[in-house]
Amino acid sequence: MFTQTWKKYLPVIILLLKKTNAEQQVLSMNHTDFERAAGGRKIKYSFSDLELNKGRINSLTKHAPLAKELATVLQEDNNASRLLLAGNYSFNMGNDFKLHINYKAEEITVEADPVSEEASTAE
Secondary structure (H helix, E strand, C coil), X not given: CCHHHHHHHHHHHHXXXXXXXXXXXXXXXXXXXXXXXXXXCCCCCCEEEEEEECXXXXXXXCCCHHHHHHHHHHHHCXXXXXXXXXXXXXXXXXXXXXXXXXXXXXXXXXXXXXXXXXXXXXX
16 A cells, blocks of 8 residues: 555655664655555654665564555665665654654674683693
8 A cells, every 4th residue: 555655755765774784764655645645534743763784674563554554665775775684773753744764873793712721721
């Protein structure tokens, strides 16, 4: 239902994905685009906690159709999917039709090297 609307905004979303490493990005969208796509049905136009980690949607959360279609459009586009594979992104949209895009840096865990630990205890 909203696939064409998301495709309309896709070029701008891709640009914002590139910039989001520095700070949160916000895209203000036209509410009439979504209302036309809904075809007069009353639909909740907001969603939260849509996370794409390395290009895959988090399946622990139940997502609204609006969010699922955004994820599908992003995953099907070559440029967007290439960007999404590089990290963990979260998307939220409020009733004000502003899409918030965040980049979540991965926590890097450093494991101790067992060989160097054995060498230091042997001395």
